[in-house]
Amino acid sequence: xxxxxxxxxxxxxxxxxxxxxxxxxxxxxxxxxxxxxxxxxxxxxxxxxxxxxxxxxxxxxxxxxxxxxxxxxxxxxxxxxxxxxxxxxxxxxxxxxxxxxxxxxxxxxxxxxxxxxxxxxxxxxxxxxxxxxxxxxxxxxxxxxxxxxxxxxxxxxxxxxxxxxxxxxxxxxxxxxxxxxxxxxxxxxxxxxxxxxxxxxxxxxxxxxxxxxxxxxxxxxxxxxxxxxxxxxxxxxxxxxxxxxxxxxxxxxxxxxxxxxxxxxxxxxxxxxxxxxxxxxxxxxxxxxxxxxxxxxxxxxxxxxxxxxxxxxxxxxx
Amino acid sequence: xxxxxxxxxxxxxxxxxxxxxxxxxxxxxxxxxxxxxxxxxxxxxxxxxxxxxxxxxxxxxxxxxxxxxxxxxxxxxxxxxxxxxxxxxxxxxxxxxxxxxxxxxxxxxxxxxxxxxxxxxxxxxxxxxxxxxxxxxxxxxxxxxxxxxxxxxxxxxxxxxxxxxxxxxxxxxxxxxxxxxxxxxxxxxxxxxxxxxxxxxxxxxxxxxxxxxxxxxxxxxxxxxxxxxxxxxxxxxxxxxxxxxxxxxxxxxxxxxxxxxxxxxxxxxxxxxxxxxxxxxxxxxxxxxxxxxxxxxxxxxxxxxxxxxxxxxxxxxx
Numbered sequence: 001x002x003x004x005x006x007x008x009x010x011x012x013x014x015x016x017x018x019x020x021x022x023x024x025x026x027x028x029x030x031x032x033x034x035x036x037x038x039x040x041x042x043x044x045x046x047x048x049x050x051x052x053x054x055x056x057x058x059x060x061x062x063x064x065x066x067x068x069x070x071x072x073x074x075x076x077x078x079x080x081x082x083x084x085x086x087x088x089x090x091x092x093x094x095x096x097x098x099x100x101x102x103x104x105x106x107x108x109x110x111x112x113x114x115x116x117x118x119x120x121x122x123x124x125x126x127x128x129x130x131x132x133x134x135x136x137x138x139x140x141x142x143x144x145x146x147x148x149x150x151x152x153x154x155x156x157x158x159x160x161x162x163x164x165x166x167x168x169x170x171x172x173x174x175x176x177x178x179x180x181x182x183x184x185x186x187x188x189x190x191x192x193x194x195x196x197x198x199x200x201x202x203x204x205x206x207x208x209x210x211x212x213x214x215x216x217x218x219x220x221x222x223x224x225x226x227x228x229x230x231x232x233x234x235x236x237x238x239x240x241x242x243x244x245x246x247x248x249x250x251x252x253x254x255x256x257x258x259x260x261x262x263x264x265x266x267x268x269x270x271x272x273x274x275x276x277x278x279x280x281x282x283x284x285x286x287x288x289x290x291x292x293x294x295x296x297x298x299x300x301x302x303x304x305x306x307x308x309x310x311x312x313x314x315x316x317x318x
Numbered sequence: 319x320x321x322x323x324x325x326x327x328x329x330x331x332x333x334x335x336x337x338x339x340x341x342x343x344x345x346x347x348x349x350x351x352x353x354x355x356x357x358x359x360x361x362x363x364x365x366x367x368x369x370x371x372x373x374x375x376x377x378x379x380x381x382x383x384x385x386x387x388x389x390x391x392x393x394x395x396x397x398x399x400x401x402x403x404x405x406x407x408x409x410x411x412x413x414x415x416x417x418x419x420x421x422x423x424x425x426x427x428x429x430x431x432x433x434x435x436x437x438x439x440x441x442x443x444x445x446x447x448x449x450x451x452x453x454x455x456x457x458x459x460x461x462x463x464x465x466x467x468x469x470x471x472x473x474x475x476x477x478x479x480x481x482x483x484x485x486x487x488x489x490x491x492x493x494x495x496x497x498x499x500x501x502x503x504x505x506x507x508x509x510x511x512x513x514x515x516x517x518x519x520x521x522x523x524x525x526x527x528x529x530x531x532x533x534x535x536x537x538x539x540x541x542x543x544x545x546x547x548x549x550x551x552x553x554x555x556x557x558x559x560x561x562x563x564x565x566x567x568x569x570x571x572x573x574x575x576x577x578x579x580x581x582x583x584x585x586x587x588x589x590x591x592x593x594x595x596x597x598x599x600x601x602x603x604x605x606x607x608x609x610x611x612x613x614x615x616x617x618x619x620x621x622x623x624x625x626x627x628x629x630x631x632x633x634x635x636x
């Protein structure tokens with residue numbers, strides 16, 4: 001049994017080599033460039049943890065974990081093109097550095113490579129793994145599309161927003177855990193519970209993300225507080241506020257200038273008790289996640305790393 | 319046994335329904351829009367023909383043929399974005415009609431759907447089918463990248479150009495045939511020969527494409543003769559000319575105005591005997607293809623539809 005941190009190290013070592021052929025460089029260098037960005041590798045490690053929940057890690061699990069991380073990076077490269085984002089984590093995005101055509105095609109070939117890794121696993125698990133992987137991949141695309149739709153919409157309801165977050169963020173975390181459990185030999189019931197654990201945790205995770213952006217401790221947060229507000233990004237906090245604030249309050253906010261927008265938005269959030277609301281909602285989803293974890297029929301000692309991960313993801317300050 | 323035309327009809331009927339969920343419309347409508355463009359469906363029908371070369375068509379072959387057609391359409395949608403092409407076959411491209419982000423994402427989800435179709439086939443053939451499909455998909459991406467590289471290059475050698483055409487065009491035709499044969503139960507030797515038949519035929523096909531653009535009969539061709547020349551596109555003809563023409567001839571051409579560019583280029587082609595050269599090279603690749611077809615260990619009557627297809631593709635006037 002390993003902690004998240006230990007598995008991260010193990011995965012990073014296996015993942016850090018080159019994944020693509022050397023030529024044509026104009027196709028594969030942009031792909032390798034992006035993979036070198038790093039990142040927390042949360043999804044592949046969750047796949048390994050899903051496996052270890054039920055048994056020792058099987059070699060196939062590293063192939064699937066790699067495929068998941070490649071898929072995730074493919075979505076990031078393409079999302080950055082769609083969002084016209086110049087930077088990611090302070091570094092030039094692929095299309096900024098190599099141009100849009102090369103970024104688009106590098107993303108495509110990265111998705112194909114993900115399927116190449118999936119196809120390395122033993123034949124008797126392949127169909128089930130592909131089934132869940134494909135379903136999830138489609139959902140993530142749907143989530144990204146909804147997110148883009150919402151940017152153009154004046155009014156998005158809480159339910160619509162929640163549905164988008166489920167698709168764009170939660171299902172991949174959930175599927176990563178389930179794929180690991182499936183490879184470890186978990187039965188259908190346990191697989192369903194680990195999936196639901198991941199899905200609920202994903203929502204709580206996103207709630208914490210949105211919360212920190214507005215109410216994080218500037219010294220611990222690492223990024224500028226209020227970034228989402230400046231970027232006019234819809235978040236759980238902004239969606240909820242638009243549903244509970246009065247017309248007058250919303251009107252006052254809409255005429256705020258660039259200078260005082262963050263300040264005025266945070267003030268309105270406080271007036272509407274959005275901080276408290278977000279904390280409670282996050283706790284609700286965390287409890288739902290833990291309830292599913294509880295129901296998984298394995299020794300509780302096997303659940304410890306996942307419990308620790310949940311606590312960390314939900315109460316992190318950065 | 320069926321002719322290409324008969325199989326086209328059978329495939330079109332199966333393929334013509336809706337492939338994607340209804341919602342979100344902004345994701346799936348662009349994908350359905352493009353699939354309704356039609357096209358000759360050459361690749362999926364070749365997959366069916368590859369199967370019928372060895373046996374009655376197995377139901378799985380329709381899933382793989384569908385996956386191939388979806389993959390091909392995914393590449394066209396993304397190629398059109400990369401090439402900034404406003405039209406395809408006279409109709410608005412996906413990104414022109416729906417915007418680049420929607421086109422990009424619709425292409426992505428179309429590739430995922432291709433894998434969903436592949437995953438419908440029987441477990442015992444899945445790994446081999448995926449192996450060939452993935453290898454081919456990577457090669458097609460490489461071909462597209464090389465094609466984009468060549469646009470920016472002043473000088474591209476015949477060998478470089480041939481390699482690009484193999485990757486961008488030939489391997490998918492070859493793999494379509496082989497996948498069908500594989501599903502029909504062909505052995506490794508026969509699979510190799512059908513693949514090589516397709517690969518050589520693909521090159522001959524491209525040579526005929528390039529030939530028709532310059533020397534086609536305007537009444538039969540259907541498109542404006544000289545389109546490649548106007549678009550400054552590298553073709554077998556232009557590449558060969560740049561290798562055999564004198565510096566003076568090339569220099570004269572380079573100062574041709576927009577008005578007389580087509581005329582002057584065609585004149586140079588004739589002076590260099592490029593038309594005769596292209597015909598002979600096409601015949602050489604056709605013969606190589608037929609040699610591989612000949613070596614396939616099945617009754618010659620089974621090869622008849624492929625023989626007819628080769629004759630048609632290579633000697634067509636439009």
